[in-house]
Amino acid sequence: MTTVRAAITQTTWTGDKDSMLDKHEQFARDAKAQGAQVICFQELFYGPYFGITQDQKYYRFAEPVDGPIVTRFAALAKELELVMILPIYEEEQTGVYYNTAVVVDSDGTTLGSYRKHHIPHLDRFWEKFYFRPGNLGYPVFDTAVGKVGVYICYDRHFPEGWRELGLAGAHMVFNPNATKPGLSNRLWEVEGPCAAVANGYFVLQPNRVGREDNEYGDDAVDFYGTSQVIDPRGNFVGERGSAESEELMIRDIDLDMVRQMRDDWQFYRDRRPDSYTQIAQA
Secondary structure: OOEEEEEEEEOOOOOOHHHHHHHHHHHHHHHHHOOOOEEEOOOOOOOOOHHHOOOHHHHHHOEOOOOHHHHHHHHHHHHHOOEEEEEEEEEEEOOEEEEEEEEEOOOOOEEEEEEOOOOOEEOOEEHHHOOOOOOOOOOEEEEOOEEEEEOOHHHHHOHHHHHHHHHOOOOEEEOOEOOOOOOHHHHHHHHHHHHHHHHOOEEEEOEOEEEOHHHHHHHOOEEEOOOEEEOOOOOEOOOOOOOOOOEEEEEEEEOHHHHHHHHHOOHHHHOOHHHOOOOOOO
8 A cells, every 4th residue: 555644724814924934834743743755835825815906016935946935945845755736936037927837856866847827817816917817737746646737726626627737637636726615605605626526636725714814804705714635535524624723734534535535436447538629628
């Protein structure tokens, strides 16, 4: 049996970037102390969820993928021998910004990035103001813990990307989020399990938790946490995270289940891309 100990985290905005970075470094150290081999933080982990408003000051949270934050956490990954998925605000060049997750291997090597493809623009999720749609495809990274894919928050509503990651060989897909109550509650319960079953891999979904009224006052929303790890048969691995409190979640995932599920349910063998005439049409 090939078992990987995985960690995902949920927290709220402390009020300043430095303390958020320190908090997430401590999450990584605590995860390693509990035997974790891979960790993924929540969407835009070191800042507030600034999609609440449309304000150019939040552009200053963006930095290159080889900037100070990734450099700091890559060194930490090497020190701890811990694979890290780092959801950052990426600056490709001045005025060109992406919602990005950088994947760092356990030796500190930056393997590459995924840029969020699907960008919402609705009340208090004004993301088109901040992010250009992703243009790096759906990469799968060969890490020390297996083949890792990433899909970010709103992406999860689109099954096509989940399947792209499966076709590229993902064993596990990390889906960092900033998700609030409302229309998404029921979708949060079903979309992760559906993606796991349809594609035969593990889905790991960290989500923000709490109310960031220290930044946005009455405009703040309540992120509902309940971060979750889902196996290839659609079952939760352990309990879901708290709906109210910060949490470091550690879960053991048995990668042999990927092969077992795909052998039992031959969805990849039986799919019919030759007959799907409208999926890729604009």
